[in-house]
Amino acid sequence: MAGIKQVQRQTGVALWRQIADRIREAISSGVYDQTGMVPPETVLALQFGVNRHTVRSALAALAQEGIVRAVQGRGTLIERKERLNFPISRRTRFTDGLRDQARETHALLLGHAEEAADAEVARWLRVEQGTPVIRLETVRDADKRPVARGTSWFPAARFAGIGEIYRKTESITKAFAALGLSDYVRATTEITAAHADSGDIADLELTPGAVLLITKAMNTDLEGVPVQYSISRFAADRVQFTIEN
Amino acid sequence: MAGIKQVQRQTGVALWRQIADRIREAISSGVYDQTGMVPPETVLALQFGVNRHTVRSALAALAQEGIVRAVQGRGTLIERKERLNFPISRRTRFTDGLRDQARETHALLLGHAEEAADAEVARWLRVEQGTPVIRLETVRDADKRPVARGTSWFPAARFAGIGEIYRKTESITKAFAALGLSDYVRATTEITAAHADSGDIADLELTPGAVLLITKAMNTDLEGVPVQYSISRFAADRVQFTIEN
DNA sequence: TACGGTTGTCTATATCAATAGACATTTTCG
DNA sequence: CGAAAATGTCTATTGATATAGACAACCGTA
Numbered sequence: 001m002a003g004i005k006q007v008q009r010q011t012g013v014a015l016w017r018q019i020a021d022r023i024r025e026a027i028s029s030g031v032y033d034q035t036g037m038v039p040p041e042t043v044l045a046l047q048f049g050v051n052r053h054t055v056r057s058a059l060a061a062l063a064q065e066g067i068v069r070a071v072q073g074r075g076t077l078i079e080r081k082e083r084l085n086f087p088i089s090r091r092t093r094f095t096d097g098l099r100d101q102a103r104e105t106h107a108l109l110l111g112h113a114e115e116a117a118d119a120e121v122a123r124w125l126r127v128e129q130g131t132p133v134i135r136l137e138t139v140r141d142a143d144k145r146p147v148a149r150g151t152s153w154f155p156a157a158r159f160a161g162i163g164e165i166y167r168k169t170e171s172i173t174k175a176f177a178a179l180g181l182s183d184y185v186r187a188t189t190e191i192t193a194a195h196a197d198s199g200d201i202a203d204l205e206l207t208p209g210a211v212l213l214i215t216k217a218m219n220t221d222l223e224g225v226p227v228q229y230s231i232s233r234f235a236a237d238r239v240q241f242t243i244e245n
Numbered sequence: 246m247a248g249i250k251q252v253q254r255q256t257g258v259a260l261w262r263q264i265a266d267r268i269r270e271a272i273s274s275g276v277y278d279q280t281g282m283v284p285p286e287t288v289l290a291l292q293f294g295v296n297r298h299t300v301r302s303a304l305a306a307l308a309q310e311g312i313v314r315a316v317q318g319r320g321t322l323i324e325r326k327e328r329l330n331f332p333i334s335r336r337t338r339f340t341d342g343l344r345d346q347a348r349e350t351h352a353l354l355l356g357h358a359e360e361a362a363d364a365e366v367a368r369w370l371r372v373e374q375g376t377p378v379i380r381l382e383t384v385r386d387a388d389k390r391p392v393a394r395g396t397s398w399f400p401a402a403r404f405a406g407i408g409e410i411y412r413k414t415e416s417i418t419k420a421f422a423a424l425g426l427s428d429y430v431r432a433t434t435e436i437t438a439a440h441a442d443s444g445d446i447a448d449l450e451l452t453p454g455a456v457l458l459i460t461k462a463m464n465t466d467l468e469g470v471p472v473q474y475s476i477s478r479f480a481a482d483r484v485q486f487t488i489e490n
Numbered sequence: 491t492a493c494g495g496t497t498g499t500c501t502a503t504a505t506c507a508a509t510a511g512a513c514a515t516t517t518t519c520g
Numbered sequence: 521c522g523a524a525a526a527t528g529t530c531t532a533t534t535g536a537t538a539t540a541g542a543c544a545a546c547c548g549t550a
Contacts, residue, residue: 012262012306012537013454014507020257021440040526051509056527061257072527073517083437090490189488192328193438193456193481195266209258211438211456236438243434243488245335256506259537285496296539301497317497318547 016057017209019048023058024067024237027078038068038076061207084142084239092186092217095171098142107170110137110149110203112163114156121153124218124229132156136163139203147239149203150232158227172228184227190216193236204235211236261302262454264293268303269312269482272323283313283321310452329387329484337431337462340416343387352415355382355394355448357408359401366398369463369474377401381408384448392484394448395477403472417473429472435461438481449480456481 023038032038041059045052059076062068070076084101086092098105113135122129136152152172154162158179165175176184196210204210213236219228268283277283286304290297304321307313315321329346331337343350358380367374381397397417399407403424410420421429441455449455458481464473 012259012265012452014257014259016507017257018440018453022442025439042526053510054508057507059527070527071517072515073525075517075526088488092490186490188490191436191458191486191488192484193458194270195263195454195456197267208256208263209440209454211440213436213438213458239437241436243333243436245337245431245433261537287496298540299538302537304497315497316547317545318495320496320547 013209014057015050016054016061019044019050019055020058020061020207021209022048024062024065027067028083028237032078036078038078040075065205065207080145083237084147085242086234086239087242087244088186088189089244090185092189093173094140094148096173101142104141104143106141107166108139108141109163109167110139112136112166117153121229124216125153125155125226127155127226134159134162136166138166145238146204146235148232148234149200150230152228152230154228155226176227181221181227184219184221186217187220187224187226188218191241192216196233196235200233200235204233206235213239213241215241258454259302260295261299261306264289264295264300265303265306266454267293269307269310272312273328273482277323281323282319283323285320306452310450328482329392330487331479331484332487332489333431333434334489335430337434338418339385339393341418346387349386349388351386352411353384353386354408354412355384357381357411362398366474369461370398370400370471372400372471379404379407381411383411390483391449391480393477393479394445395475397473397475399473400471421472426466426472429464429466431462432465432469432471433463436486437461441478441480445478445480449478451480458484458486460486 023044026032027038038044038059039047041052041055044055048055059068059070063070067078067080068076069079084098086098095105095107114132115135116130117125117127117133119129121133122131125131125133127133132155133153134156136154137150138152139149140147159176162175162179165178166172169175169178173184176182192214194212194214196204196206196208196212200206200212201208201210213234215230215232215234217230217232218226220226268289271277272283283289283304284292286297286300289300293300304313304315308315312323312325313321314324327346329343331342340350340352359377360380361375362370362372362378364374366378367376370376370378372378377400378398379401381399382395383397384394385392404421407420407424410423411417414420414423421427437459439457439459441449441451441453441457445451445457446453446455458479460475460477460479462475462477463471465471
């Protein structure tokens with residue numbers, strides 16, 4: 001079902017990049033699990049109907065990403081292939097959801113600021129436009145590999161100082177708890193996909209043209225009052241979402 | 246927040262394509278709604294820090310997609326900007342979910358076949374590997390515009406002839422009803438994202454490098470017995486998913 | 491009607507992407 | 521060891537991509 005077929009000539013995206021995407025996808029879906037390595041360059045060139053040099057460019061890009069490692073005389077070994085799963089439900093929590101899948105997770109606070117809610121944030125948090133809100137910019141890692149970058153907004157009146165608490169605890173759940181909110185639930189999640197921009201490429205260690213999964217999510221307290229609105233940008237080749245109904 | 250910034254030089258993806266992606270995204274998020282048109286080529290060139298000819302290539306690609314239309318002497322008008330919303334819940338139904346968003350929806354059956362369940366299909370439908378299943382290949386349109394292509398599998402013993410019924414009714418819900426299943430629910434949905442392959446580009450009228458949202462979904466009857474497993478590939482710039490908890 | 495602002499077209503040049511072929515270097519295995 | 525198989529490196533050629541500049545054609549409006 002996941003067989004690799006010939007690429008068709010396409011303008012605008014370099015052939016080597018298209019091929020790199022195909023191979024990355026094949027690795028991630030376990031096509032080469034038996035051998036633990038990618039087929040020889042000459043074989044790939046034949047499969048894709050391109051020159052061996054073009055395949056080499058693709059493999060060089062994947063090596064740069066740390067997905068494969070070429071060894072002269074032996075072949076090209078697969079270094080990484082896992083895809084993290086994020087269950088999306090009423091009890092969605094970022095770090096908890098990863099507990100069984102990664103040895104080590106980190107949340108880095110890039111910055112935080114207090115500002116006035118714009119129309120979008122006001123709508124999601126159900127406050128007046130212009131109401132003071134706190135914005136947090138974060139990047140989350142799993143096993144030293146960046147997984148998502150996000151921007152979150154909180155009502156400033158209720159969650160004063162959440163930035164510094166988050167920096168120390170590296171957890172929204174813990175930060176909420178420290179501010180007197182012991183429990184919260186995921187109310188709404190919107191999911192889209194897009195290309196990575198230059199900020200994504202930098203923060204998530206992606207390569208140009210990479211694909212992102214983007215969520216816009218709103219959490220409420222147990223009374224249904226919005227406590228957090230966040231936009232998260234996930235590296236699509238490292239994650240999948242699961243919704244259980 | 247959605248301001249367009251300079252593009253950074255990236256290898257592997259042509260500049261004009263990166264810029265086309267940015268402009269498409271800006272249009273879809275309503276940045277130019279006030280004027281109904283894209284800024285002049287010279288302004289865009291300045292914003293992105295590229296030559297005007299490069300912007301023209303990008304706009305030509307968007308015109309090809311039917312998203313904008315250039316008029317000499319006036320400017321470049323926006324033709325389309327909507328993004329269809331698909332609510333994902335226990336009651337997820339493809340066509341019903343679109344009723345308020347599109348004037349006209351169609352489901353085209355590309356083909357159907359009876360085959361033996363492979364490991365993946367068997368796991369999702371909870372049957373023995375090798376069990377006969379019916380496979381349907383479909384493309385769905387909204388207002389003459391292709392939105393998703395999909396492959397669905399059904400247990401053959403229970404849903405014999407579902408292919409022909411689907412071709413006539415253009416609805417899974419109706420086909421199930423005709424075969425004695427009056428109601429069903431969405432049990433699980435997995436969401437990933439990836440680049441479009443050549444089949445996607447053809448069936449969904451996409452351009453190379455386009456982004457897809459991919460769902461793997463399983464429906465059950467009211468007793469929890471799997472009745473359908475499907476993989477759907479959505480044009481990411483035309484849809485978003487919403488999960489309400 | 492004349493003008494400013496906008497898209498359309500043309501020429502020229504430099505760099506990147508892709509193909510092609512040849513050969514070196516390294517590992518594995520009989 | 522020696523051959524086969526794999527990756528690494530080099531040269532050369534062609535077409536696509538991007539920049540630069542100049543000017544034509546067209547639209548709206550003062």
